[in-house]
Amino acid sequence: METQTPDSDSSVPPPHVLIFPFPIQGHMNCMLYLSEMLVYSGFHITLLLTDHNLSLLRNNNNNSHPSSLPNIPRLRVLSISDCLPADHPRNLDGWVELLDSLKTNAYPLYKSLLLDLCKMDDVGADGFPAVTCVIADGILPFMIDASEEVGVPAIAFRTASASSLWIYYCIPQLIQSGEVPFRDGEDWDEPINSIPGMESFLRRRDLPSPCRLAKNPEDKVLQLLTTCTAHSERTRGLILNTLETLESISLEQIRAHMPTTYAIGPLHEMVRAYRSQNNVCAHDKSVSLWHQDCTCMTWLDQQPHRSVIYVSYGSVAVMTRESLIEFWIALVNSGEHFLWVVRSDLLRGEEWTNIWDSLSLEVRKGTEERGCIVSWVPQVEVLAHPAVGCFLTHSGWNSTLESIVGGVPMLCWPFAVDQQINSRLVGEVWRIGLDMKDVCDETTIEKMVRAAMNGETASEIRKNAHDLAKMVKNSVVEGGSTFENFQRLIEHIKSLCKRNVE
Numbered sequence: 001m002e003t004q005t006p007d008s009d010s011s012v013p014p015p016h017v018l019i020f021p022f023p024i025q026g027h028m029n030c031m032l033y034l035s036e037m038l039v040y041s042g043f044h045i046t047l048l049l050t051d052h053n054l055s056l057l058r059n060n061n062n063n064s065h066p067s068s069l070p071n072i073p074r075l076r077v078l079s080i081s082d083c084l085p086a087d088h089p090r091n092l093d094g095w096v097e098l099l100d101s102l103k104t105n106a107y108p109l110y111k112s113l114l115l116d117l118c119k120m121d122d123v124g125a126d127g128f129p130a131v132t133c134v135i136a137d138g139i140l141p142f143m144i145d146a147s148e149e150v151g152v153p154a155i156a157f158r159t160a161s162a163s164s165l166w167i168y169y170c171i172p173q174l175i176q177s178g179e180v181p182f183r184d185g186e187d188w189d190e191p192i193n194s195i196p197g198m199e200s201f202l203r204r205r206d207l208p209s210p211c212r213l214a215k216n217p218e219d220k221v222l223q224l225l226t227t228c229t230a231h232s233e234r235t236r237g238l239i240l241n242t243l244e245t246l247e248s249i250s251l252e253q254i255r256a257h258m259p260t261t262y263a264i265g266p267l268h269e270m271v272r273a274y275r276s277q278n279n280v281c282a283h284d285k286s287v288s289l290w291h292q293d294c295t296c297m298t299w300l301d302q303q304p305h306r307s308v309i310y311v312s313y314g315s316v317a318v319m320t321r322e323s324l325i326e327f328w329i330a331l332v333n334s335g336e337h338f339l340w341v342v343r344s345d346l347l348r349g350e351e352w353t354n355i356w357d358s359l360s361l362e363v364r365k366g367t368e369e370r371g372c373i374v375s376w377v378p379q380v381e382v383l384a385h386p387a388v389g390c391f392l393t394h395s396g397w398n399s400t401l402e403s404i405v406g407g408v409p410m411l412c413w414p415f416a417v418d419q420q421i422n423s424r425l426v427g428e429v430w431r432i433g434l435d436m437k438d439v440c441d442e443t444t445i446e447k448m449v450r451a452a453m454n455g456e457t458a459s460e461i462r463k464n465a466h467d468l469a470k471m472v473k474n475s476v477v478e479g480g481s482t483f484e485n486f487q488r489l490i491e492h493i494k495s496l497c498k499r500n501v502e
Contacts, residue, residue, distance in 0.1 A: 013129040015497040016044040018117065018152075020110070022137040023050040023082060023098065024090065025289050025315035026398045027159045030241045033267035034135070034157065035075055040274055041490050044128050045075045046117065048110075050082040052090065056289045076128065080109040091316040091345060092416055096221060103142050111146045118150060132497035135239065141231035153496040155237040158229075161397045162242045162250040162263070163198070163425060164208055164418030168229040169257065170195050171222060174211065179204070180222075181214040188438070197249040205438055206424040209416040233258050237492055241265035241401065244481040245471060246430075262489040263482065266401040268380060270476040270486065277477075289315065290376035296339055297381065299372045303337050306389035309411070309449060310382055312341035313394045317415040318348050323440050325355060330445035332366035336389075336453055339382065340373045383408050389462075390452045391433075395419040400426065407469035409433045409461040411452045413440075432465040 017038055021031040028049070035045045049057070054077065082098060083105035084090070090098055117131040134147040138158035147154035158165050167174075174180035177194040188205040195202055205212070210221040232238050237260040244251060244263055255261050264270070274280065300308060311331065313319065324347060331338045342352050356364065367373070379399070382388060383406035391403045395414040400422050403410050410433030412423035420437060427435030434457070436448050451457045475482040 013132070014042065014044055015133065015494055016046070016129045016131050017133045017135055017493065017497075018046045018048055018114065018131045018147075019157075020048040020134065020136045020140065020143055021157075021159070022139050023053050023102075024095065026396055027137055028053070028289075029398055030159050030265075030267050031135075031137070031157060033271045034239070034264075036072055036271050037267065037274065037486065038490075038493075039072055039074050040278075040280075043074070043493070046128065046131065047075060047077050048113075049077060049079045050106075051079045052082055052084070052086070053289060054079040060288060060291050074127075076126070078113070080106055080113060082106055083109075089345070092318055093348075095316070096224070099139065099224070102140065107142055107146060110143055111150065114147060114152065115150055118152060133493055138232050138235075138238070139225075139228045141228050144231070144235055153236045153499075155239060155493070155496075156232045156235040157239040157241075158232065159241055159397065160418040161400070161422055161425070162240050162247040162254060164397075164421050165229060165240070166197070166250040166253050167195055167208055167211070167421060168225045169254070171211065171226045171229075174207075175217045180207070180211045181216060181219070182212065197253050201424065201428045202421075203424075206420050208418055208420055212420070236260070236496055237262065237489070239264060239489065241267050241397070243472060243475045244485075245475065246404075246468075247425075260492070262485050262492075264486045264489060265482060266405055266472060266476070268398075268402065269405045269473060270482060273473070273476045288376065290343065292376050292378050293374040294378060296372055296374050296377050297385070300339065300382070300385045300387045303387040305386050308337045308339055308387045309334075309390045309392055309453060310339045310388050310408075311392040312377070312379065312399070313343075313346065313413075313415065314396045314399060315343070317346070317394050319346060319415075321347055321350065321355060324352060325359070326440050326442045327445060328355070328359065328367070329363055330442040330449060331371065332363045333442065333446045334449040334453075335370075336449060337370045337387075338372070339377070339388075340371060341375070341377055342373055343375055380406075390449075390458075392449070392452075395423040395426065397422060404430075404432070404465070404468055404472055407466045409452060409458070409465045411448055412436055430464065430468060432461050432468055434461070 019031050019035050021027040035047050038045055083101045088094060131152060134152050134154040135157050136143045136154055138156035144154040144156060173194040179192055179194055189203050192202040192204060193199055210225055214222045238258045239262050242263050242265045251263055346352055380402050383402050388408055390411055391408045392411045393399045395412045396419060410426050412426050412433055412435050414420045414423045414437050423435045423437055426433040434448055434452050474480050477483055
């Protein structure tokens, strides 16, 4: 892919896309990668964040100037308030309140900003022309509607797996068939038959958490996801961070209802490939909402090849003290070296460091000898390190893709939303890991860690992971499905922008 330049005709302003992710780490990550690829294609990009998250980014980069986050030409960062108190827990426990606040309180702020960005004539003082297209997170349908109301065409970007999106689309059928909500006493290993294309592997326990937790068909989160997904049928296009060969069945089903769907993932690998092929230096600003402790890389350098199990539960999950202790004992008793990400807010109501004194002397000694516990890491770099032999993951979609690209087998312990179906794909469909959902006892965890790291099972999933990584990497270079889909997306956005200025 060669770097593109805006239309040489001075009468046609260059495309300017405003990109608005849902304001949590995982959604921001992949939409930043998309922003970077669009910049390389000659577009101007405004990445819209919340004031809260921009403040965190500035603190992590020791930089108070928002436009330098990240440091990529023709990409600027603006922000609006999410209208929540500063101490609100913007994690898995509070995401519905965050969404409600964006819809009710931040909506007029967004619409006012967009109107201002559309009023600019030609090129503004900062070199940015008027906004001519919006790509908004698909779980912010009200922001997509606001864009269309002011005359700016909008495309939806769903950052989760295509498989989870297809299940969300089929929620009405699940309700009609009586498979959702669950009834007391039902076997969670019973197959689900109302999701076309997934009949051979989908069980009740593999459905996304809103389907598992709903007590009635009118459940708020269930209906919210149904509405958001159906709304994508009415947008100017749908972007998914996946690839054709990885989720072909779900993509085929989705395109029957949303034909203008672009599978352009894994975006982080497409950015890496572009930088490598075009000698582009990586931008030097982090987009992590957490301070990355890079001392873990030095620790990894000192470990033998494929000897470390890397453990991370993602950026928003929360867990109980009891669960953390079960994992801690299991990791130590497994005898493996482990790199463990434990965020300061991972536990509900207390700091995880308070647990240390309650652990046995044996567990503390094992941790000091074989463990490295940090608050956050540069995950893509960790998964590329030769010392890492397995990834114990929450099965978030970004983490799943990053592990696939790294060729690292997974041990899956999903928390919520799309993670249940992602872990089933890993264990049963792609066979690149083990699915450990719905269990949390030290004996089982220890057994699964050993199986994922050593023996016949480990060899099988390691080979499958290696083969899948090769296939995925081929998709993002010229001739690959992701590469070609991205070219089609670029042309689609250009056509929308051109019609918008005519």
